Amino acid sequence: MDPPPSFEEKFGTRVCKLKKYLYGLKQSPRAWFERFTQVVKKQGYSQGQADHTMFYRHSQKGDDVDEIRCLKEHLALEFEIKDLGPLKYFLGIEVARSKKGLMVSQKKYVIDLLKEAGMSGCRPADTPIDPNVKFGNKEGRLVDKGQYQRLVGKLIYLSHIMPDIAFAVSLVSQFMHSPMEEHEEAVFRILRYLKSSSGKSLFFKKSEQRGTEAYTDADWAGSITDRRSTSGYCTFVLGNLVTWRSKKQSVVARSSAKAEFRSMAQGICEMMWLKKLWRT
Structure with a gap:
């Protein structure tokens, strides 16, 4: 040096x-x-x-x-370590055990996030995003970039436990560089949905079921700005949901079939990884 x-x-x-x-x-x-x-x-x-x-x-x-x-x-x-006993709470993730299985949630994390955003008393929403929304307006008022990035960053962390907000979060995370009012409103819609679903949790049940399953889907040219499609998949191991993802495809698909095949390829790759992991 x-x-x-x-x-x-x-x-x-x-x-x-x-x-x-x-x-x-x-x-x-x-x-x-x-x-x-x-x-x-x-x-x-x-x-x-x-x-x-x-x-x-x-x-x-x-x-x-x-x-x-x-x-x-x-x-x-x-190493200098400390035994904290059975896992109950770690990095905002709450873990509860029972004879039937394991429950994982982030209720406290959601409550703290709503408080930070000043939306503790907001009106709950039934869905995380309007299914008909299309972000394509290049004109509009820019909003506070720092606040937007902080909120979306926390939502990305939440989507690791809450698959129901994965698509909405992947959508709003595409505008981190220059967020506008419509994007901020979509973030607030996700927070309003969290207000009504903070008590939900992932349940990993004890099951005699064997095998691994995957489900894939894709829209076609869902983005009106670059005409790219969005892929989505989720996988189940022993009947329990373990991984999921929603992401815009890297290239433009010329047909709905190509968009579906790209999504299917991603799901198959995830299945191959899980099976390799399972065999160890």
Whole structure:
């Protein structure tokens, strides 16, 4: 690396030797994960090829409580960690368990978001977006770009748990660079919908059902500005919804069939990834 000013005058041609990674550098997450990977692999775990952040080790006991305890103890020797017990709340995500399965919601996150936007007492909406809305007006009053980006960013995080707002959020996120009044109104419509659906949650049930399923769909030339279509898919594993996505296609489809085939291709890729993940 280049020495800092006046370094050579005092120390000559010597260089700095990095002893400790500093938090905040771009390389620090990668360096930390590399260290974590080495420690976990020494315990006999394998790194998933479908998802490199997943480490696994097969056991004949199913949920091996003793192995979990041993891993925690070993990690405590290598890193400064704290055992918070069974997962109940993490990064705005609430988790509740029962004999029938697992429920995941973001009710508190939604309430805090409505309070931040000043819409705690707003009138609820039945749907997250008007099904007939078309954003194509290039003329209009620009709105506060910073506030718009903050709200949409929080909605994007919410869409990771709430599939019902995925399409609406993907639509409003296309105008982050120059939001106008009509786009802001669409964001407020999503917030009004959240007012009526904050208590909803994803339920992962215990099921004897086996297999993986996927459903895909697409509109054709849904965007009136660039005539591109929007793809959407959702996948189910053991009868439970696990992944979903709604995104504008990268190229213009010349027919509705091509738009559907592109959407189907994305759904198949997701299925292949899930099956590869499942086989580990």
